[in-house]
Amino acid sequence: MNEESIKTALIAGQEKELCDLVKGELSNEESPKSILDTMMAGMNIVGSRFQAKEIFIPEVLFSARAMTSATNILKPLLTKSDVQPLGKVVIGTVLGDLHDIGKNVVGMMLEGAGFEVLNLGRDVAPERFIEAAKENGASIIGLSSLITTSMPQMKRTIELLEEAGLRDQVHVIVGGAPVTQDYANSIGADGYADEATGAVQKVKELLHLEQ
Amino acid sequence: MSNRLLSALGGDSPLVLDGAMGTMLQQLGLGLGECPELWNIKHPDRIREVHKGYLKAGADIIVTNTFGASPKKLAMFGIEEKTEEINRAGAILACEARNLAGKDKTAFIFGGIGPTGELLEPLGAASASDLHQHFKRQTEALVSGGVDAVIVETMLSPEEALIAAGAAKAVDAKLPVFVNLTFDPTPHGPRTMMGTSPADFVVMIENQKIDLQGVGTNCGTGARDMLRVVESYRAKTKLPIVAYPNAGFPKMVNEQTVYDQTPDEFATEAEKLFDAGASIIGGCCGTTPEHIRHLKKKLVQRSPGPIGGGHV
Numbered sequence: 001m002n003e004e005s006i007k008t009a010l011i012a013g014q015e016k017e018l019c020d021l022v023k024g025e026l027s028n029e030e031s032p033k034s035i036l037d038t039m040m041a042g043m044n045i046v047g048s049r050f051q052a053k054e055i056f057i058p059e060v061l062f063s064a065r066a067m068t069s070a071t072n073i074l075k076p077l078l079t080k081s082d083v084q085p086l087g088k089v090v091i092g093t094v095l096g097d098l099h100d101i102g103k104n105v106v107g108m109m110l111e112g113a114g115f116e117v118l119n120l121g122r123d124v125a126p127e128r129f130i131e132a133a134k135e136n137g138a139s140i141i142g143l144s145s146l147i148t149t150s151m152p153q154m155k156r157t158i159e160l161l162e163e164a165g166l167r168d169q170v171h172v173i174v175g176g177a178p179v180t181q182d183y184a185n186s187i188g189a190d191g192y193a194d195e196a197t198g199a200v201q202k203v204k205e206l207l208h209l210e211q
Numbered sequence: 212m213s214n215r216l217l218s219a220l221g222g223d224s225p226l227v228l229d230g231a232m233g234t235m236l237q238q239l240g241l242g243l244g245e246c247p248e249l250w251n252i253k254h255p256d257r258i259r260e261v262h263k264g265y266l267k268a269g270a271d272i273i274v275t276n277t278f279g280a281s282p283k284k285l286a287m288f289g290i291e292e293k294t295e296e297i298n299r300a301g302a303i304l305a306c307e308a309r310n311l312a313g314k315d316k317t318a319f320i321f322g323g324i325g326p327t328g329e330l331l332e333p334l335g336a337a338s339a340s341d342l343h344q345h346f347k348r349q350t351e352a353l354v355s356g357g358v359d360a361v362i363v364e365t366m367l368s369p370e371e372a373l374i375a376a377g378a379a380k381a382v383d384a385k386l387p388v389f390v391n392l393t394f395d396p397t398p399h400g401p402r403t404m405m406g407t408s409p410a411d412f413v414v415m416i417e418n419q420k421i422d423l424q425g426v427g428t429n430c431g432t433g434a435r436d437m438l439r440v441v442e443s444y445r446a447k448t449k450l451p452i453v454a455y456p457n458a459g460f461p462k463m464v465n466e467q468t469v470y471d472q473t474p475d476e477f478a479t480e481a482e483k484l485f486d487a488g489a490s491i492i493g494g495c496c497g498t499t500p501e502h503i504r505h506l507k508k509k510l511v512q513r514s515p516g517p518i519g520g521g522h523v
């Protein structure tokens with residue numbers, strides 16, 4: 001397999017090129033799973049460049065979009081064990097907050113790393129996070145807040161999770177421009193990151209998936 | 212009116228812009244998830260009071276409570292049809308506050324225009340022509356309410372910022388228009404979320420040939436990190452530079468957000484923005500009339516500007 005070409009097309013966000021390369025590999029009878037793994041390794045590079053602030057939101061979105069398209073080609077060919085997600089994550093922006101972009105980037109990076117992500121959107125009530133985690137058997141809830149007045153909703157969600165008796169089964173990670181590690185600690189969140197790649201690392205850490 | 216503004220900008224003295232609106236409204240009872248701009252209709256007295264507070268503190272410029280009043284943003288609250296009413300009321304309330312403060316001849320009203328929260332094609336679903344129409348609608352209502360200028364603020368996408376600026380100019384080519392981006396510090400200098408540097412933005416403005424009356428930055432950081440932004444702009448453009456930083460960084464104390472700079476600390480840091488070349492200086496998140504009062508005190512001592520000072 002031409003791993004370098006696949007990674008290069010993915011990092012450059014070249015959707016059509018990447019899909020063509022993937023189809024080519026498939027016709028060479030390359031295993032769908034190893035193609036997927038190569039793309040994930042590529043997304044990993046995108047993540048570290050984003051973290052180092054060498055690339056920014058547009059580049060990440062283009063890479064994520066290319067990866068999604070190429071993954072759709074592979075999906076029908078992957079076996080059940082191939083697509084076993086690393087874990088299930090429910091994400092959303094908390095009640096009273098209409099910001100969307102940063103949380104979506106976190107979702108894409110998590111998907112790129114092999115997680116199943118259920119994105120509840122913005123202005124999400126604490127109860128909905130709990131219900132969604134319960135219904136889908138998610139082990140992580142990711143809460144985003146971009147305005148200081150909506151931050152207490154993060155705490156409220158954690159409290160509700162406790163009341164529902166699920167606090168031991170579900171980890172809560174928090175993020176967003178005004179959110180800090182101190183704040184995360186003060187509300188009893190399990191993890192905080194100041195950007196999307198850090199969020200993926202945090203989730204892996206919490207689920208003991210660190211390589 | 213705009214002539215008075217342009218001659219004030221051409222002088223050596225810095226102009227002081229007001230401080231935060233949102234945090235003031237929260238103190239006055241704005242609830243979680245409530246549309247702050249709807250208060251222009253629901254609680255006009257409170258909006259007028261906030262403006263008056265800043266004018267009394269010495270602000271030369273007050274920004275209308277219309278940051279999130281683009282039709283696209285109001286649609287998220289299901290009140291897009293109130294676009295005209297909310298923006299017009301926002302402008303009128305600021306004008307009334309100026310009159311009540313006895314500053315009709317000295318203070319200026321800037322109509323505030325913020326981001327729609329959507330990504331432009333091809334990154335997102337919003338089209339440039341669609342956003343142009345939305346910003347045009349907002350500007351028309353602000354102008355009908357009597358603003359002296361428009362300030363496009365807290366923008367993360369330089370493309371969206373310039374669409375808003377272009378839309379404002381399309382309403383009235385003579386309307387003074389200012390445009391601010393929000394930058395984060397990175398190891399490679401200040402960058403927006405989209406990766407734009409202040410120098411990149413100046414090039415974009417020049418390429419698009421939009422006749423801006425000022426370029427600048429607000430929010431995102433405190434004054435210390437903002438210094439680099441102002442310096443980068445100053446190295447690349449002769450346009451007046453606008454800068455209004457946050458009052459340091461937010462902290463949660465008893466479930467309340469507190470910004471960590473006192474009025475005096477804020478003013479001391481913000482004064483350096485003047486030395487770096489900014490000529491319109493104010494406050495963003497976490498600033499209060501006290502912050503602006505301290506800033507004004509510092510900047511009045513600097514007027515007229517120092518000979519051979521930071522200004523080109």
